[in-house]
Structure formats: structure tokens, C-alpha cells
Amino acid sequence: MSAAIAGLGITEMGKVYGRTASDFAGDALALALDDAGLQAGDVDGLLINGNQSAEMTPALQFSLGLTDLTLVNVMSAFGSTAGTMLQYAAYAIATGQASVVACLYADAPLREGGSISQSGYNGRRFDAPGMAGLRFAYGDYGPANSGYAMALRRHMHLFGTDHEQLGTIAVGQRAWAQMNPHAQMRKAMSMDDYHASRWVVEPLHLFDCCLVSNGGVAVIVTSAQRARDLRQPPVHLRGFGQCAPGDTGRGDRDPGIHTGATTAGAMALRQAGIELADVDVLELYDCYTYTVLVTLEDYGYCAKGEGGDFVADGKLGPGGALPCNTGGGQLSSYYMWGFTPLSEGVIQARGQAGERQLDKHDHVLVSGNGGVLTFHSTTILSPHEGGA
Amino acid sequence: MSASIATSAKPVPVPDESSAPFFDGALADTLMLRRCRACNTFMSPIAGIGAPVRSRCVACFSGDVEWAPSSGRAALYSFVIMHQLYDEAFAADIPYNLAVVETEEGVRLTSQVTGCPHESLRIGMPLEVVFERVSGTVAIPKFRPAP
Numbered sequence: 001m002s003a004a005i006a007g008l009g010i011t012e013m014g015k016v017y018g019r020t021a022s023d024f025a026g027d028a029l030a031l032a033l034d035d036a037g038l039q040a041g042d043v044d045g046l047l048i049n050g051n052q053s054a055e056m057t058p059a060l061q062f063s064l065g066l067t068d069l070t071l072v073n074v075m076s077a078f079g080s081t082a083g084t085m086l087q088y089a090a091y092a093i094a095t096g097q098a099s100v101v102a103c104l105y106a107d108a109p110l111r112e113g114g115s116i117s118q119s120g121y122n123g124r125r126f127d128a129p130g131m132a133g134l135r136f137a138y139g140d141y142g143p144a145n146s147g148y149a150m151a152l153r154r155h156m157h158l159f160g161t162d163h164e165q166l167g168t169i170a171v172g173q174r175a176w177a178q179m180n181p182h183a184q185m186r187k188a189m190s191m192d193d194y195h196a197s198r199w200v201v202e203p204l205h206l207f208d209c210c211l212v213s214n215g216g217v218a219v220i221v222t223s224a225q226r227a228r229d230l231r232q233p234p235v236h237l238r239g240f241g242q243c244a245p246g247d248t249g250r251g252d253r254d255p256g257i258h259t260g261a262t263t264a265g266a267m268a269l270r271q272a273g274i275e276l277a278d279v280d281v282l283e284l285y286d287c288y289t290y291t292v293l294v295t296l297e298d299y300g301y302c303a304k305g306e307g308g309d310f311v312a313d314g315k316l317g318p319g320g321a322l323p324c325n326t327g328g329g330q331l332s333s334y335y336m337w338g339f340t341p342l343s344e345g346v347i348q349a350r351g352q353a354g355e356r357q358l359d360k361h362d363h364v365l366v367s368g369n370g371g372v373l374t375f376h377s378t379t380i381l382s383p384h385e386g387g388a
Numbered sequence: 389m390s391a392s393i394a395t396s397a398k399p400v401p402v403p404d405e406s407s408a409p410f411f412d413g414a415l416a417d418t419l420m421l422r423r424c425r426a427c428n429t430f431m432s433p434i435a436g437i438g439a440p441v442r443s444r445c446v447a448c449f450s451g452d453v454e455w456a457p458s459s460g461r462a463a464l465y466s467f468v469i470m471h472q473l474y475d476e477a478f479a480a481d482i483p484y485n486l487a488v489v490e491t492e493e494g495v496r497l498t499s500q501v502t503g504c505p506h507e508s509l510r511i512g513m514p515l516e517v518v519f520e521r522v523s524g525t526v527a528i529p530k531f532r533p534a535p
Contacts (some may be wrong), residue, residue, distance in 0.1 A: 128399075131434045131441060136399035136515035138500045139527050140486050141474035143437065146498075149468040150488050155465070157511045202469035202483070248446040249432040251465075252492040 001089035002385060004227035004234035007036030008346045009221030013055070014184040014336035016214045017112045021053040022063045023074060024203070025106035025214030029064060032218035037231035038100060040064075043220075045101030047069030047085045047336060052143075053107045056303040060104075071098035079285060080242070083377025084339025087240045087385065089221040099222060105218030116212045133285035142201075144287065145209065147372035149257025151203040152290040154201060155259065159305035160225070161293070163205070165312045167194040169289040170207045170331055171315025177328025179356035180344075184211055185332040194212040208289045210330035217339035219346065223386050235237060235349040238363070239272030239380035247374050260376030263299035269379035274365070276300055282316075282324040282349045285369035286331050288330025291325065292316070295367055326356050338368040340375070349381045390484060390535040400476040400523045403510055406441045407433070409455040414527040419517045423456035424448060429459060430493035460517035462531060467509050489515055489531050503532035 009031025011024050019027070031062035033040060046069050048056050055063075058072055069094045077084050082105065096287035110116070128136060140146055155161050171194055173205035189207065197206035227234035243260030245253070248284075269276060276299060286292045299324070302310040316324035327333045327344035334340055345366040347353045362384060368377035403411035410433055413420035422431040424445035431442050431453070443453055459484065467487040473479060487501045487509075501509060515531040523529055 027422050032532060074470070128438075129402045130404040131401075131410065134439050135397060135498060136475075137401055137522055138486060138498070138530075139398070139470060139475070139478040139481060140498060144471070145472070146468055146470070150466040150486075153468060154466040156512070184426075199469065199471040199483075202471060204468075249435060249496050250429075250446060251496060270408065310499055343488040360488050 001222050001287070002224045003234060004091045004224045004236045005219050005346050005381070006222045006232060007032040007038060007218070007235060008343060009033070009035055009218040010182055010343055011215045011217070013182060013215040014211070015214045016111055017110075019108060019214070021055040021108045021216070022060060022105045023220070024058060024108060024214065025104045026064055026216035027106060028106060028216035029102055032102065032220050036220050038220065040066060042100045043102050045089060045098035046068055047071070047089060047101060047103045048077035049085060049103075049105040049339065050074045051105070051107055051337060052109065058104070060252045071101060076374045077242070077244070077377065078375040079082065079287060079337050079370075079376040080370040082342050083240065083368040083379045084242060086219075086221060086237055088241070090237050090240070090295055093121055093221065093223050099226065101221040103219045103232055104216065104226045105336045107216040107336075109212055110214050116195045118126035119227060125183045140242045145204060145255070146370060148288045148290060149204045151294075152203050152210065152288070152289040154254065155257060155290065155294065157204075159308065161308035163195060165308035166289045166293065167185040167191050167209060168213070168311050168314050169238065169286075169292050169316060170194050171321065172314055173286070173325045173329045174332045175318050176326050176356055177332035179354070180327040180333055181332035183328045184213065185328065191247045204288060207331070210287045211332070211335045213334040213336060213388060215334055215336060217336045217343050219339070219342065232349045233383055234385075235346045236382050236385050238386050239268035239270070239378075241267030241378040243267070256373045257294070258304070258386045259294055259298050259373045259377065260367070261295045262300070264378040266301040268365070268380050270381070272380040274363055276379065279363050279365045280343065281358055282322065282328060283326070283345040283348070283364060284329070284367045285338060285341055286325055286329040287369065289331065291369055291373065294373065295369065296377065323358055326353065342365045342379070345381050349383050351383070396477045397439055398522065399475070400526050400527065411526060413455070413457065414519050414529055417456045417519050419460045419491075419529050420455045421458045421491070421493065424450050424454050425452040425454055426450035430456070430491070430495050432495050458495070459492045461534065462491040462497075462515045462517070464501065464509065464511055464513045464515055465490040465510060467501065469506055485509065487531065500530045501532065502530045518524065
């Protein structure tokens, strides 16, 4: 028995005000149910992506008015959570514990008139006693920028990775976003624009960093059999992987250089019964350009350290040999953590991506990344149900 | 390190019972780290943003972990230059560096390099700890190029 995605809902994204995270969750679920041809009363499983919003608790069930659920959880593996939610949904469906599982991501970190650095992502904790307050004394704010910038600097030092290479990722994804009606950023970006974008935490330019978005995404998982009876072409969940290599804070490992993508990618491909070369579409978690680069290395597209050279010819962008983040990703479309690559992966797998649709979409790889490159999930999607 | 007049005060750590040995050590010019009594492995005081003081050895899983003085010598593992203004208190410091240093004991710490221009920061450069008073009662460790 296998599971498939039968419904997808994507709200308006970005500087959308006057709606709470719970509102966006309900909006996304309503869109997904309509997409699938289901009713709220059909939902018997609710999985919620735990994020920086205080509203993402099990009590969201009550805000949504859902009743008689036999699967409920707020899940967190940080940014890699989306893939793990699909895993849990699939396992519950396989055992018969649930039959229609709604997987939700929603947030509203942006306040009207505020900036990202003053949003829910500024990381300032006003009461941070003891060791927790030490980082603020150095001016180390924000939940992630400095950690990723440190990893990128290290990669540049070890392997000569440079901004000419990183820029191709940003520019390519902006070109994909221009073809995506859901995308927040659709103004053309040239390499000059990329280089000229201000430093945030050097070596990260503004255009190396993902967006922050208000909005919500919902995905509905059912059995493959049920999905076949519903409105959309089923998107089968063919393989899963997860890996968290850890971070001991000691010098024996480089967590920002060697991620869990190596193990999780191999695991998911094996489960799907395919090789890396069989992947037609890549939707890679891209909180930063660097995240895409290091993930490609760890999946085995190139050797460790060669990610810069690998992307430098623009192969990830429209018309390139390895289409990646075909909706613009978190860099240019919207930031819904792992639901960003997942949502685009579903659209591509269904053949519904319009102008940006890839002709070959038999196997779509969706990655999830969390912490500072410390939590990884991989999911293989396909319009084909495949073997066992 | 230039003396700047900030428009508002920078955050000052508030030592508590769990972190007192670290901050007492800082006032006595000693970089206190966590150390396992079972296998002598040194560790960072906390595992990450917002985490509590470590109580479990990352090498042997023993719960017999204590505060111990470290040499204060380190090498620069990585660094970044902060250009983003998150807090008015740092307006005069921008751009400033943040650094991950790797101590002689094998511990990675997030801190700051002081006493040299950003242009001279080199991954691998030898460093030594210095303690900077941030209030009448609190000092924090930073690192400067070692001779």
C-alpha cells in the first residue's frame, strides 16, 4: 500500500497583512480541499509544521473546526520537517490509522511597516539569562544568518567557492520565479544585480538569502487508491530519507560542510528504487544559495568542494541541464520552509506548471534542510505509482 | 577595538546560577569550558542558541560534566562580517565581525576577534582569549591575534 498527495493549497504570499498564521492555515487547507475535491469533514489526520509561530500547536485543530481526528501532531525537525510530515502521514495511512491527512505550514512573521530584521526572524530574546545572552553581547542576532554565513566562509576557504558561482543559483531561480504566478519576486535579476545586492552577513549578499513570507501551504495525503478517485493526478510518495548528523561543537566534524543529505538522499533513492540520474526535477531547500550548493555536493552530483564549479554554467536555471527550484524557491517565490520546494515539486509532478513545466517529470526530488545544515530530509515524488 | 558611543546600551549577559562559573572565570581572565570527568573531553558551555549548560559528554555520554579552565588559545575556524542592523546599540559598530574559534582543546565557540582589522582575518590564524568588561560586573571573552 502506498500514499499519494491528492491536494495542494497555496495562499497569497509575502507582504499579506491582516491575517494570522491560523487564518493562513485555514485558507491553505480550504484551497487544498477544493483542489482535491474533498470536504473538511473528510480530514481525519492533521499534521502541523512547528515553526516560529506561537499558533502552531495542536489547538490549531480547534481554530480549524476539525473533529474526530485519529492522527494529530505538531512536528519539528526544523526546516526539514515537511518531508518528515509526509513520512508520518504515509505510515499512518499504511496502517489504516488515518485516511485523509492534512499537512500544514503557515506563518505571519511580517508586520505592516516593519522590516525583516525586526520581524519574527530577528532572533532577539529580551530575557536571555546566563549563557543564552552571550551571543547578543557580540551582536549575534537572527536565528540563522550568521551560522550559514560561517559555513559558507569555511567552504570558500576550503574549496575556493566564490560569488560568481553562488550568483548563478540566485539568478537562475529568479528566472524561474518570473514564470511562477505564486512568486513574490518576479523582477529580473542579472549577475550585476546579484553582486550589487547589499551584504547582510558577509559573505552572504541579500540575494543569497531567502525571503520571509506571510502565507500558508497545505498538502493532503491519502492512499494512492483514494487519490486516483479524486480531482488531481496523484503525486505518489515513492521514497523517504532523513538524516541529522549532529553537531558536538567540537573539531572532529564540519556540520556546515558535510550535511545529512548524503545519507538521506541515498535512503530515499533506494526506497524509490531509482538512481540519482533518474531524478528529473530538483526542488532543493534554499534558505540560502549555499544550501543548494552543498546539498548538490552531498547528493553526489559532484564531489565535495566542487559545487561551485558544478553550478557555475547555470545548469540549474531555465534551459539548463539540471533544473532546480523551478518556481523560484525560497530565494524568489515564497518562504514556507519545506513546503516551498514540496509545493513546486507537486505542481511539476502533476504536469501543472504551465510556462515553467518540465517535459520530463517522472521523478521529483524534494529536499528539506533545518538548523544550520544539521537536519535533512529527502522525498521522492512521482506521478507514477511504481513497484511495491 | 574602537571606543564608540552607542545610542543605546548593548545587551549585557545576566549571569545566573548555571552560568556563574563561566562569568566568574571571565572576571578572573579564565576561559571556562565544560569538561567530562570520565574521559576528559572538553566541550562548549552550551550546545546552541538558547540551549542550557551542557550536562552530558558528547564523546562518552557520561553525565559527570563540570566546568574547567581552558588554555585560552585557539585558532580561527571561520568568521563573518555583520552589516545588518538588528539592534540600534550596534549601529556605531557596523560592520563588525563574528567568529567561530576552535580552542586548543578542540572546542568550537562563537565569539569575536578584536585588535586587528577585518582585512587581516585569516582562517587558521592563532588567537588568544581576552576578556572585555561589558558592565561593572560582567566580562565576556573575545579573541585577539596571538603573537
